[in-house]
Amino acid sequence: MEATQMHAFIDLLRREEALLLGGDTDALLTLTQEKISLYHTQQRLHEARMQLLERLGLDSPAAAIEAFCQDLPETRRRWDEILRLAADARERNTLNGKLIVERMQHNQGALNILLKAANRPQFYDADGNTRSGGSGRLLGSA
Template sequence: MRAPSPADLQRLALLIEAEAIQLREFVALLEREEALLVAGDTDALLTLTKDKTDRYRQLQRLADDKALHLGRLGRSNADASIRELCAGLPRVLARWDEVLELARNARERNTLNGKLITERMQHNQAALSVLLSAANHPQLYDAAGQTRPTGGGRILGSA
């Protein structure tokens, strides 16, 4: 394990700052996703899904870069390692605390949105089941609005 140079610490600080910015934007996307799920706006959800996937990939690249940088310094990609390296950098530690809080917030919102999606899918499945059931047992009405039994008539195209 080598002692980090000022450039190493600056690189780590920049990665943490970039991660905080990306996480703030990711949480904002999750908040929009929640609102769209509640509103049932599926068209807007499709557009948002692409943005969410792109943002997630950017966050993953940043996390990978940070892990690689810490590995080069002989440190693990863990909270304790970052706190040790940034012990004399209170602003960087504050930003790191923000990253951890944003990550918790994102995880909670993503879990909630997953539950909302599951609820929506169950509702849609129930509605689809009702429609399919009705399609298999059509009720025909006479001129007076009374139901009448199906079948028993001549099949079209038969003699």
């Protein structure tokens, strides 16, 4: 169950990366809701596992799972897969976070240029070159 959820989460992170690289912000909004839902499912599975270990009187989750899986090679294999998938998800999520920061910086730069342009209208000289500010009269003034 948990491995299946992790695979779904990693697939979602791959889609998120593709949307970030493609600049498809509308699709990102929809994907965010799905990401939140999958995250909450993963969190519930984690909490259920922690409660089970607590009821069994096992303090250290990592050590408890190691001890539990000692004589269960298939269970150990599945647990190792979950750990591997979790590491992959963490790396992909970190990468996507960096892509989001880059996109935000790009957007902020573009916004700053637009705001600067709005506060300083561009004027053109006789040759069509831009120049900031005007040296002549305002339109409509004599």
